[in-house]
Amino acid sequence: MKIAILGGTGSIGEGFALRWASKHDIVVCSRDVDKAIKAADDYSNLLLSKGTLCCGITGCTNETAIQDVDVVVLSVPYKGMVPLLEKLKPFFKDQIVISMVVPMAKNDKFEYTPPEQGSAALEIKSVLPETVKVISAYHNISAKKLADLESTLDYDVVICGDDEDAKKTVMELTHEINNLRPLDGGGLESSYMIESLTPFLINLAIKNGLRDLGVKFL
Amino acid sequence: MKIAILGGTGSIGEGFALRWASKHDIVVCSRDVDKAIKAADDYSNLLLSKGTLCCGITGCTNETAIQDVDVVVLSVPYKGMVPLLEKLKPFFKDQIVISMVVPMAKNDKFEYTPPEQGSAALEIKSVLPETVKVISAYHNISAKKLADLESTLDYDVVICGDDEDAKKTVMELTHEINNLRPLDGGGLESSYMIESLTPFLINLAIKNGLRDLGVKFL
Numbered sequence: 113m114k115i116a117i118l119g120g121t122g123s124i125g126e127g128f129a130l131r132w133a134s135k136h137d138i139v140v141c142s143r144d145v146d147k148a149i150k151a152a153d154d155y156s157n158l159l160l161s162k163g164t165l166c167c168g169i170t171g172c173t174n175e176t177a178i179q180d181v182d183v184v185v186l187s188v189p190y191k192g193m194v195p196l197l198e199k200l201k202p203f204f205k206d207q208i209v210i211s212m213v214v215p216m217a218k219n220d221k222f223e224y225t226p227p228e229q230g231s232a233a234l235e236i237k238s239v240l241p242e243t244v245k246v247i248s249a250y251h252n253i254s255a256k257k258l259a260d261l262e263s264t265l266d267y268d269v270v271i272c273g274d275d276e277d278a279k280k281t282v283m284e285l286t287h288e289i290n291n292l293r294p295l296d297g298g299g300l301e302s303s304y305m306i307e308s309l310t311p312f313l314i315n316l317a318i319k320n321g322l323r324d325l326g327v328k329f330l
Numbered sequence: 331m332k333i334a335i336l337g338g339t340g341s342i343g344e345g346f347a348l349r350w351a352s353k354h355d356i357v358v359c360s361r362d363v364d365k366a367i368k369a370a371d372d373y374s375n376l377l378l379s380k381g382t383l384c385c386g387i388t389g390c391t392n393e394t395a396i397q398d399v400d401v402v403v404l405s406v407p408y409k410g411m412v413p414l415l416e417k418l419k420p421f422f423k424d425q426i427v428i429s430m431v432v433p434m435a436k437n438d439k440f441e442y443t444p445p446e447q448g449s450a451a452l453e454i455k456s457v458l459p460e461t462v463k464v465i466s467a468y469h470n471i472s473a474k475k476l477a478d479l480e481s482t483l484d485y486d487v488v489i490c491g492d493d494e495d496a497k498k499t500v501m502e503l504t505h506e507i508n509n510l511r512p513l514d515g516g517g518l519e520s521s522y523m524i525e526s527l528t529p530f531l532i533n534l535a536i537k538n539g540l541r542d543l544g545v546k547f548l
Contacts, residue, residue: 221516266548270534296537298439305530312523316488316547319514328546329534330484 113281116141116177118196119187121151124212124250127258128185129155129169131289138169139177148172162261178203183210183281190215190232197239206243208278211236211303212250214310221318222311226304233272233303245278247271248303249286249294251310254324258289265289267326270297270306295329331499334359334395336414337405339369342430342468345476346403347373347387349507356387357395366390380479396421401428401499408433408450415457424461426496429454429521430468432528439536440529444522451490451521463496465489466521467504467512469528472542476507483507485544488515488524513547 113136117125120140129138133155140155142148148171159166178184178200184207188196193213213232217225229235233248240246249271257263269286271294273279279296286294297306313325331354335343338358347356351373358373360366366389377384396402396418402425406414411431431450435443447453451466458464467489475481487504489512491497497514504512515524531543 221520295534298533298537302439302530302533305526308523308526312520313547315516315520316513319516322547325547328548329531329540329543330546 113137113183114139114181115183115185116174116181117185117187118174118177119189120171120185121147122187122255123259124253124255125185125187126151126155127253127255128187130159130259130261132285133159133167133169134165135167135288137167139181140169140171141174141177142171143174145171145173164261174200175203178207179205181207183208183285185210185212186236187212189213193232194235194239197236201240204240204244206245208245208247208275208281209236209240210250210282211246211248212253214251214307216311221315224304224308224311226307230301231304231307233300233307237300245273245275246300247273247275247278247282248300248306249282251306252313252325252327253292254326256324257326264291265326266291266328268293268295268329270295272297272300272303272306274300331355331401332357332399333401333403334392334399335403335405336392336395337407338389338403339365340405340473341477342471342473343403343405344369344373345471345473346405348377348477348479350503351377351385351387352383353385353506355385357399358387358389359392359395360389361392363389363391382479392418393421396425397423399425401426401503403428403430404454405430407431411450412453412457415454419458422458422462424463426463426465426493426499427454427458428468428500429464429466430471432469432525434529439533442522442526442529444525448519449522449525451518451525455518463491463493464518465491465493465496465500466518466524467500469524470531470543470545471510472544474542475544482509483544484509484546486511486513486547488513490515490518490521490524492518
């Protein structure tokens with residue numbers, strides 16, 4: 113598959129690029145094309161230095177990438193997400209869009225601040241063309257551990273979405289990252305639950321002196 | 331300590347009685363005193379047959395038990411909880427009340443249905459005298475595994491409450507149950523997060539063919 117990573121120069125984007133590049137073509141996207149190309153080169157060199165197989169990692173603008181891929185990973189901050197998607201809307205058709213976006217605010221602790229649609233995932237669905245298949249996943253994966261290829265990710269990934277085939281594809285992509293276990297979280301309307309886990313985990317980590325918390329259901 | 335378990339004849343109540351009886355006096359409570367006495371006898375006999383030390387498990391009515399204990403465990407269904415607490419209010423003074431109550435409804439899936447106070451824990455606080463210390467915990471522990479003394483409970487228990495000493499006591503009680511790890515979840519206003527995890531876990535279990543799910547943060 114061809115996977116575009118919006119926000120691909122950030123650390124969670126880096127992790128997905130590195131983990132998926134052995135089986136898929138990765139397009140690292142950024143508003144700043146030079147930054148995207150540099151990040152893609154850095155990731156390729158890192159994988160080459162480790163002797164890892166790599167299908168190809170390229171860098172380009174958001175607009176060019178989106179038109180040309182099967183899967184678009186949205187690893188961007190919630191702030192600015194809607195204007196970004198509205199600008200990019202003409203380039204979407206029937207791609208799978210994976211949202212790991214979490215709307216949250218910090219007061220005395222982190223709080224989940226969902227939009228009126230109920231979750232970032234549902235808001236994304238309301239903005240993009242109806243033919244796009246929005247899936248929510250990966251909100252609670254540590255960016256640091258994902259980008260560290262030596263790190264074993266013994267976590268569960270709850271995946272929500274209304275299109276069963278798209279959800280299956282994302283479950284398979286999850287299986288490709290060692291030790292991650294995909295779990296079906298039901299329809300996209302359940303996304304608020306996995307989005308809201310993120311501020312909860314951050315608060316829990318701060319309060320208990322822990323770091324980079326993920327979740328396992330057992 | 332002396333611990334009263336409201337709803338102590340149900341399976342989650344049974345588990346706590348069996349697990350805490352080696353260090354604490356347990357009072358199994360029920361509206362039906364005969365049922366409470368029978369359950370207390372059954373639990374005592376089970377522990378005796380296993381050669382486990384037991385401080386004492388007795389059965390009595392809710393009213394008698396509450397006045398005489400340090401800790402009241404609320405393991406009752408949400409439905410009927412408020413009328414029950416209003417009836418029992420005169421017997422509360424400054425006990426620690428542990429709520430594991432989850433308001434939820436089943437439609438096409440299970441859904442969290444918090445009261446206007448924001449969570450069952452905050453509603454309990456609003457009903458009982460101000461001197462009572464409400465703590466929320468244990469919402470996501472499998473009743474079956476808790477009652478099975480051979481079962482290792484390798485789970486995390488997130489504990490919320492506004493009284494730090496009471497929270498510390500409940501964290502210590504949690505430590506006494508082998509392999510459970512207590513985590514500080516912050517103030518009582520954060521209880522909605524751990525309460526809402528319960529229907530989420532039930533849905534996840536149903537959807538993925540799993541059973542008796544608990545949570546571990548790592």
